[in-house]
Amino acid sequence: MSNNTKFIFVTGGVTSSLGKGIVSASLAKLLQSRGYSVTIQKLDPYINIDPGTLNPYEHGECYVTDDGAETDLDLGHYERFLNVPTSQANNITTGRIYKNVIEKERRGDYLGKTVQVIPHITNEIKERIKELSEQYPYDIVITEIGGTVGDIESLPYIEAVRQMMWELEDDCLVIHLTLIPYLSAAGELKTKPTQHSVKALLELGVQPDVLCCRTEHPLDFELRKKIARFTNVTINAVIEARDASTIYEVPLFLQAEELDSVVLDKLGLSKGNPPNLDHWKEFLDKLNNPTFEINIALIGKYVELKDSYKSITEAIIHGGVANNAKIKVHWIQSENVTAKNVQELLTEMHGILVAPGFGSRGIAGKIEAIRFARETGVPFFGICLGMQCAVIEFARNVLGLSDAHTTEIDPDSKHPVISMMEGQKKQSNFGGTMRLGGFSCQLKPGSKIYRAYQSDQIRERHRHRYEFNNDYLAAFEKSGMTGIGKNMESGLIEAIEISNHPWFIGVQYHPEYKSTVVNPHPLFVSFIQAALQQKSTNG
Ligand code: GLN
Numbered sequence: 001m002s003n004n005t006k007f008i009f010v011t012g013g014v015t016s017s018l019g020k021g022i023v024s025a026s027l028a029k030l031l032q033s034r035g036y037s038v039t040i041q042k043l044d045p046y047i048n049i050d051p052g053t054l055n056p057y058e059h060g061e062c063y064v065t066d067d068g069a070e071t072d073l074d075l076g077h078y079e080r081f082l083n084v085p086t087s088q089a090n091n092i093t094t095g096r097i098y099k100n101v102i103e104k105e106r107r108g109d110y111l112g113k114t115v116q117v118i119p120h121i122t123n124e125i126k127e128r129i130k131e132l133s134e135q136y137p138y139d140i141v142i143t144e145i146g147g148t149v150g151d152i153e154s155l156p157y158i159e160a161v162r163q164m165m166w167e168l169e170d171d172c173l174v175i176h177l178t179l180i181p182y183l184s185a186a187g188e189l190k191t192k193p194t195q196h197s198v199k200a201l202l203e204l205g206v207q208p209d210v211l212c213c214r215t216e217h218p219l220d221f222e223l224r225k226k227i228a229r230f231t232n233v234t235i236n237a238v239i240e241a242r243d244a245s246t247i248y249e250v251p252l253f254l255q256a257e258e259l260d261s262v263v264l265d266k267l268g269l270s271k272g273n274p275p276n277l278d279h280w281k282e283f284l285d286k287l288n289n290p291t292f293e294i295n296i297a298l299i300g301k302y303v304e305l306k307d308s309y310k311s312i313t314e315a316i317i318h319g320g321v322a323n324n325a326k327i328k329v330h331w332i333q334s335e336n337v338t339a340k341n342v343q344e345l346l347t348e349m350h351g352i353l354v355a356p357g358f359g360s361r362g363i364a365g366k367i368e369a370i371r372f373a374r375e376t377g378v379p380f381f382g383i384c385l386g387m388q389c390a391v392i393e394f395a396r397n398v399l400g401l402s403d404a405h406t407t408e409i410d411p412d413s414k415h416p417v418i419s420m421m422e423g424q425k426k427q428s429n430f431g432g433t434m435r436l437g438g439f440s441c442q443l444k445p446g447s448k449i450y451r452a453y454q455s456d457q458i459r460e461r462h463r464h465r466y467e468f469n470n471d472y473l474a475a476f477e478k479s480g481m482t483g484i485g486k487n488m489e490s491g492l493i494e495a496i497e498i499s500n501h502p503w504f505i506g507v508q509y510h511p512e513y514k515s516t517v518v519n520p521h522p523l524f525v526s527f528i529q530a531a532l533q534q535k536s537t538n539g
Helices: 020-033 074-082 094-107 117-135 155-171 192-203 221-231 247-256 259-267 278-288 306-322 342-346 363-376 385-397 448-453 470-478 522-538
Strands: 006-012 038-044 091-093 140-145 172-179 210-215 238-242 292-300 325-333 351-354 380-383 404-406 415-420 435-443 457-464 466-468 481-486 493-498 504-507
Touching (some): 006 020, 020 074, 192 210, 292 363, 325 522, 385 415, 385 470, 448 522
Parallel strands (some): 038 140, 292 351
Antiparallel strands (some): 415 466, 493 504
């Protein structure tokens, strides 16, 4: 552990979904802009080893790091805000903690001892928190504890926090995010749920240093005084966290509340220069004052839960800002798209994005939408399964291979234009066995993708088992769909495009994971640019 690292813990009270991830990312942004090196970690109390095997309807998108970890979507916020990559060590679940402890027990590391929640599980949690500061001498590690205080599942984490506060004293700080509901019948903000929530934390031996209070209305001085009095928190550390119209506003709201100053004071760190947020403010200004507006269809099978496509929608926002455009995203359930209604559903769209996914549900609709985009010249962006569907559509409707398919859905397909990667065939477990994380890719100069990246060497993140079947490459290229990106070690096709279409690109990787406020992803920027062009030429 680096000697100087300070640890900030973020807990949540009253309800879930208060936005601990955004508060953590926003605080990290403020501290980073004052010159501190900061990382953020998420501890998830569920028993899955990682969220890779979870249906997106459970917790939203599975985010993938460059080193191949399948993680909670909050890590996406951390990267988008900080513009610094996260890794395996930034997301730990109870399943992972127990797995490590049980493996140690089997190895004989605890020989002769009874293995218990305290100290063995709590020690493992503390090691996973400190591990980050061993990998890199961060000034500050922010650890977000998933769940809500009072949950049975999060007890060992809160206990680990209590122990670290005791062991490291002034090097630790606890921020509790809580809710101040507004009762419209009474016309009042209510502090009681917060009082109870802090009491629950105190019962576990943890005194919060800072309260971030989610509220729809301003907290006046008297109310702050009341909260401070009941919770032993200094009044300047009762921070208002007002609902924002966009998550990108939150760092500025929290800066106005002086959250960063309070935190630095309490940790005994110097404040140095005020945070330089010029770039951030410029981004926000462009986001709030767009010149253009366009419609993008996002076609997927999990559209009822928008968090399932979090990184895609954020990358669309980044691409929009880079083009001074507001993007109206139209969520389209792929199961509902048919040959009959596709024209009506998509006619107003300036760009069509077909999302990643698994399994057969909604595939037919995705293929119909892609056919529409290919035939009408509307910009099309296919990501992972979206690209695979574009390959199937082209095989069926251009190459005339009417039974072409992916072996994921039809293992006996006569024309398996998408097939399982060799390395995947020997996998028997589902968890953590896909082709995961960053791989390099070489782009053909002259292609649209190459022009977007301005480079022929890229590195992007993957999460899949199936790939373009190279046996068909020559036939595709003869008819106009080109394998434009290739991994030179494996020979896998990572990107395709149709050159005589205004913008028809499919990528086997997930560009959305790498789009940040500072670095909007070049493919999303280019896609939105093409959609603007589509609007100006076709209305
Ligand atoms: N199901 C496809 C595969 O495994 C695509 C995965 C994805 O879209 N992430 O290859």
